[in-house]
Amino acid sequence: MPELPEVETIKRTLSPRLVGRTIEKMEVRTPKFLVGAGPDEFRRRVEGGRVLDLERRGKFLILRLEDGDLAVHLKMAGQLVWCRPGDDLGPTREKHTHVVFHLDDGHELRYVDTRHFGRVYLLDGDPDDPLLRRALRTLDELGPEPREGGLEWEGFRARLAARAARLKSLLLDQAFVAGLGNIYADECLFRAGIHPLRLASSLSEEEARRLFAGMREVIAEAIEFRGTSVRDYVDGEGREGSFSERLNVYGRTGEACPRCGAAIERMVIGGRSSHFCPRCQPPPEPSPRTNV
DNA sequence: AAGGGCCCCTGAAAGC
DNA sequence: TGCTTTCAGGGGCCCT
Structure with a gap:
């Protein structure tokens, strides 16, 4: 169950590997995990863009891309794994790999979710999409971070x-x-x-x-x-x-x-x-x- | 405002 | 041993 410390750790391990890289291809295997745009529009917005920065807010991981920001919520069992194209994560995780971001350095970032609760949001996607509106509101209403510099x-x-x-x-x-x-x-x-x-x-x-x-x-x-x-x-x-x-x-x-x-x-x-x-x-x- | 119940979803664990 | 049921859990949503 990724909570703040887990998402923070994911952010820290992914940052040096993603920031500055270009996402050459976004492979959508299970469209229902995408919120804010259909698979084609989502891909169009993501592909060819560089990763500018990674941030975390609460349990959300935010990926700032050149042409729009993504937010990922892993909910119970979501994973973001950086690896080589041929790497075998085992049958269960292989079966539940839903989105793969192919990077320009030959690596890839896989979104894996065995429980199917997590989602990937295109933050400036379709403003009429109720699921996106809901997520934006949740993000907006998040309380302070329980850390130095947050909660006082x-x-x-x-x-x-x-x-x-x-x-x-x-x-x-x-x-x-x-x-x-x-x-x-x-x-x-x-x-x-x-x-x-x-x-x-x-x-x-x-x-x-x-x-x-x-x-x-x-x-x-x-x-x-x-x-x-x-x-x-x-x-x-x-x-x-x-x-x-x-x-x-x-x-x-x-x-x-x-x-x-x-x-x-x-x-x-x-x-x-x-x-x-x-x-x-x-x-x-x-x-x-x-x-x- | 607070809390209960239901739902999503599937692997693991417990029960038979 | 093997099949079936239960459970876990983030969070939205509806109802009281």
């Missing part, structure tokens, strides 16, 4: 106080903070020692500070370790990330909490599995209506 304390504190939502759901809301997914939301809350069911507005000043710092630390560390590979994630060179070994709670139901030894618990919140330590992350006070 005063604003974070104020926006937390204004929300009644459970923290787990709020951290997953891309308009609140951009780039966190299920893995890092759980890890951030563990780092901060805050239960995922706590309401945002109920946090003390001290807890809000721990969450603020915890998010930055977890994200910075995850980038440093090149992301987390629990399922399909690999970076632009096909390498897995090593933050997986440093996960404290995600996917560790029943295991001992690395801080206190209590058994990690799992519960479903907002339809997402949530992992936490019942001792380090004390549950919220029961609601007044709950009684005996």
